[in-house]
Amino acid sequence: QVQLVESGGGLVQAGGSLRLSCAPSGGIFTFSRYAMGWFRQAPGKERAFVAAIMWNGLSTSYADSVKGRFTISRDDAKNTVYLQMNSLKSEDTAVYYCAADLLGGSSDSKYNYEYWGQGTQVTVSS
Numbered sequence: 001q002v003q004l005v006e007s008g009g010g011l012v013q014a015g016g017s018l019r020l021s022c023a024p025s026g027g028i029f030t031f032s033r034y035a036m037g038w039f040r041q042a043p044g045k046e047r048a049f050v051a052a053i054m055w056n057g058l059s060t061s062y063a064d065s066v067k068g069r070f071t072i073s074r075d076d077a078k079n080t081v082y083l084q085m086n087s088l089k090s091e092d093t094a095v096y097y098c099a100a101d102l103l104g105g106s107s108d109s110k111y112n113y114e115y116w117g118q119g120t121q122v123t124v125s126s
Helices: none
Strands: 003-007 010-013 018-025 034-041 048-053 060-062 070-075 080-085 094-102 120-125
Touching: 003 094, 018 034, 018 094, 018 120, 034 070, 034 080, 048 070, 048 080, 060 070, 080 094
Parallel strands: 010 120
Antiparallel strands: 003 018, 018 080, 034 048, 034 094, 048 060, 070 080, 094 120
């Protein structure tokens, strides 16, 4: 059974940076065939789109709230997707989830993603 495993979350002061990573674990998973996305969920709120990268890396998309601050990238040789988060704000505090969409584009819809990780907590203190 394929699982996605996130890492890199933690506590950071406002204005700081974190880099999240996500890689598949177990099962058969051809990473290079999957679009990868990052979503986040704050307490009491719906899970929301953050960023996504197309399966071939040719397209990315971002939520307006993170444009210019966050960068999504992928390294197919390492089967890993990254989310570089700079200029963090208190409102970025959430559990961050990565997700995979077979041969997908850079979709912002959580319903397009077949696999999900368990999430990693990001807390930004003001």
